[in-house]
Amino acid sequence: MDSGERPDENASIEWHETSVPPGMPVTQAYVWAIDPDDGRVLIQDRGPQHPHRYTLPGGRPEPEDGGDLLKTAAREAMEESQILIDTDRAIYLGHQVVTWFEKHPEPYAQIRYAAPIIGYEPIGPDPDNGRTNRRFMTSLERAPQLINWHETGADQAKAAMRAGEELGFRVGDPSPEGYRDGVKERYLVCHDYGMGALWWWVTARSATEIMERVADVVVVTGSRTVRRVADWDLDEVDIDAADENPLTSLKATRDAQRGQPGFGALVGRGTVYLRQEWDEDTEHGEAFYLLEIGEDGYRTRQVVEYADGTAGKTGDWPFNPPFDLYDPVLGRAEVERAVFEAAWEKAEPEAYDED
Structure with missing residues (x-):
């Protein structure tokens, strides 16, 4: 849920890459959501009719979050932009202190995270306001110009850039910007056990989503291999299929691994x-x-x-x-x-x- 409040020119806003001071209320949690495959960050496009068209996914904590602000950011990312973020690899960036003198004389904090996107659902209406936001994917260098948060926005983007580099993403050389509104694509997926292999066509939102959600597989992108298997009679599997299918046990393995020490620690690290x-x-x-x-x-x-x-x-x-x-x-x-x-x-x- 968007707080609906945007500090005006009379507000004092200060960015801090530290923990929120004890006792200071936190009114919002937002996320710099980065695509691991192409290094781009997601910017919400609320449409030209909106006075502040571009922003990040985020909003106010709700009781269902249980006081966990990362849960707030993840829930808002799904409600507003229909994306799944990897909370296990999320990085806390800092907080900005807002003192809106006329309406809020007591300072309050708004915190920011950076996190990998691990899944795209088709875009749809925000349950809070019924508005459907588009997903504009752009570079961390250009993002501050769009969201127009002035110096604090630029500082946040720099912190998100460092976090993206720490996660091993190509944030310094991202793909060209454009919209990504959640259309699933067909990927060739292989479970290779050395003496043989199992192959499937898997429909998913990205190759990263498959690797995040299915254990012991690779997404095959080599054009020669894809052409070679084009006429094979392979099973077609949707990544979200609830019925028993060839991926069920491999997805269960991945679910059991998630959250364990060392999970995903080697991903995106090179050799x-x-x-x-x-x-x-x-x-x-x-x-x-x-x-x-x-x-x-x-x-x-x-x-x-x-x-x-x-x-x-x-x-x-x-x-x-x-x-x-x-x-x-x-x-x-x-x-x-x-x-x-x-x-x-x-x-x-x-x-x-x-x-």
């Missing part, structure tokens, strides 16, 4: 390095695997450290299924690159027996 204990004994005894994994989830190099003190390394596998970078177990297994490189330097070349 990452892991160290894991192998769950079976080898001919050399127990073993630890050190893995170099690219941003697409595929390993590029590997070192195996054995209990007898020997170590082998390889960069080639007959079967190389992708790793799910959202998996919290993997997120908790991360090591520094220097740890991997030291092990790689000491290990001997190792080849798989193809017999």
Whole structure:
């Protein structure tokens, strides 16, 4: 729910990248919602008839939020712009203190978050006022000009830019601006288990939404592969389908992972390095695997450290299924690159027996 209040020229507004002082009331929570795929931020377009046409999703806390202002921001983002934001990866940016001398002589706070968009619903009316807002996707550099919050808006956008960079999004080089009003698209999705794979056509709002909501899959974008499977008789699955379908168990796995320590920690980070204990004994005894994994989830190099003190390394596998970078177990297994490189330097070349 929009508060309906917009401080006038007689108001004092100060931006602070700190926590709200104890005892100061918080009247609003807004979100700089960023698309992880293209680095753009969502600006609400309330139409040319509105005196303040462009704004961010957000509004007043409601009892149903239970005092959780991030819940307020997420609820308002859905009600006003019909988007799902990832509250697990949301970043608190700060607050602005407003003193509207004529109507509110006591200062109050309005807080701001930055958060990834993980789903787009079709646009529809805000249940509070019946108005349907369009979603204008633009750069964080241009956003302050649209919302016209003057210096405080520019400062907030800079803080959101830093948050986007921290999350690994391409906020410095976003896609061209334009409207995104929630039309679902068809994606080729694969569950690759090395010795084989399962394939589906999945209808969703973005590739990121699929990865966020379905465990152990990849969205295949290579044009050659898409053309190759075009004539295959693949199941068609809607990401929101409630009935039992091929994605049901994989969605349940993802739901169980969400919120665990390490969930999504490796996403958007580029190349990452892991160290894991192998769950079976080898001919050399127990073993630890050190893995170099690219941003697409595929390993590029590997070192195996054995209990007898020997170590082998390889960069080639007959079967190389992708790793799910959202998996919290993997997120908790991360090591520094220097740890991997030291092990790689000491290990001997190792080849798989193809017999």
